[in-house]
Amino acid sequence: MRRIAYLGPRGTFSEQAALDYAGDQSVELVPCESLQEVCLGVADGRYTQGVLPLENLIEGTVNPVLDLLLELPVLKIQAEMMLPVAHHLLVQPGSAVRDIRTVLSHPQALAQCRRYLARKLPAAKLLPVESTALAASMVAGGEKTMAAIGTTAAAKHYNLTTLEQNIQDRSNNCTRFVVVGREDIPCREVPCKTSLVVSLLDRPGALYSILKEFAWRGINLTRIESRPARTCLGEYIFFIDLEGHLGEPAVKEALEDITALSRQVRILGCYPACQSAGCQSGKKEETLEELRADIDIIDRQVIELLGKRAKLVTRVGELKQNAGQVRDPAREAQVLAQVRRLAQHHGLSPDVLETVYRTLLDYFVELQVNQLTSRVP
Numbered sequence: 001m002r003r004i005a006y007l008g009p010r011g012t013f014s015e016q017a018a019l020d021y022a023g024d025q026s027v028e029l030v031p032c033e034s035l036q037e038v039c040l041g042v043a044d045g046r047y048t049q050g051v052l053p054l055e056n057l058i059e060g061t062v063n064p065v066l067d068l069l070l071e072l073p074v075l076k077i078q079a080e081m082m083l084p085v086a087h088h089l090l091v092q093p094g095s096a097v098r099d100i101r102t103v104l105s106h107p108q109a110l111a112q113c114r115r116y117l118a119r120k121l122p123a124a125k126l127l128p129v130e131s132t133a134l135a136a137s138m139v140a141g142g143e144k145t146m147a148a149i150g151t152t153a154a155a156k157h158y159n160l161t162t163l164e165q166n167i168q169d170r171s172n173n174c175t176r177f178v179v180v181g182r183e184d185i186p187c188r189e190v191p192c193k194t195s196l197v198v199s200l201l202d203r204p205g206a207l208y209s210i211l212k213e214f215a216w217r218g219i220n221l222t223r224i225e226s227r228p229a230r231t232c233l234g235e236y237i238f239f240i241d242l243e244g245h246l247g248e249p250a251v252k253e254a255l256e257d258i259t260a261l262s263r264q265v266r267i268l269g270c271y272p273a274c275q276s277a278g279c280q281s282g283k284k285e286e287t288l289e290e291l292r293a294d295i296d297i298i299d300r301q302v303i304e305l306l307g308k309r310a311k312l313v314t315r316v317g318e319l320k321q322n323a324g325q326v327r328d329p330a331r332e333a334q335v336l337a338q339v340r341r342l343a344q345h346h347g348l349s350p351d352v353l354e355t356v357y358r359t360l361l362d363y364f365v366e367l368q369v370n371q372l373t374s375r376v377p
């Protein structure tokens, strides 16, 4: 039977995510003491898969998870899920807010309830522990002065009273979980996401040169996050999530190009994108300004590409002997035929695009003629 590991003990948010993921499949869910234990167990084959909290709407990335994904290259992201996260203040039966001296929970949970804690329990000591459910079990076996921040399931498992519900700083709080395994999963038909880690070359514009490969191909990035490379201070690696799968020509080409432009690129996984129900705000109407900003980006890219084309034309010019060799009617006809074909394919007028290209070709010819006439013999 498939064994799916999660951060335990029973009653964590990770358990909820693992239950959601398992659905009605018959799998064994295995609680682990730490996120490291989940990852090591998947890496060495004790568990088929592991469920990991990766990022939260209030607190952002769960850095230890990113670091584990970096340290264990055998781990592949196979799925993602969005889990609404509601935190409750759990105490021993009979305990009241005025009794509480210490609040225990997972560091993310403490951080997600920062405002509530400052307002209602400003003098309480905050004690981070491995998970919200571990905090609940410690409260159950501890003093009346202790409280845990955790789930309704944890209250039930450890016979605690819920003193206050929904104490997270935002009511729409949610956490994105990922499922890791050891294999890449086939991912094609459905909308997919691809996650990668990029280690940049140390030179000006290195990050820009990577990002523009996605931008001009219209590939949407859903996340970019940096972590120290741990080699020397000031060196970073970037975690990038993008919409699309590895079989899509645009994604494939972009990855080939950024591989050539970086120190190292590692694919963390390609997996079905979660249709985030109720967790994200959904797609909103685009405004005139947003559409115009997109058009401006495309114009910049068109001109950047024309600049690259001009450089190649100059290199061709270097191979020609004299200005008389510049015009090549057969080559021009070939270029124009391709332009017409592509214009048709992209729903544009072949005639208009041919006119534009004839103007461009005249300009490129002029560049080569100037280049050859100014050449020192």
Ligand SMILES: O=C(O)C(=O)Cc1ccccc1
Pocket: 007, 011, 012, 013, 014, 015, 053, 056, 085, 106, 108, 109, 130, 131, 132, 133, 175
């Ligand atoms: O401690 C838990 O319950 C976890 O699963 C980690 C966590 C903590 C806070 C929000 C989401 C996940």
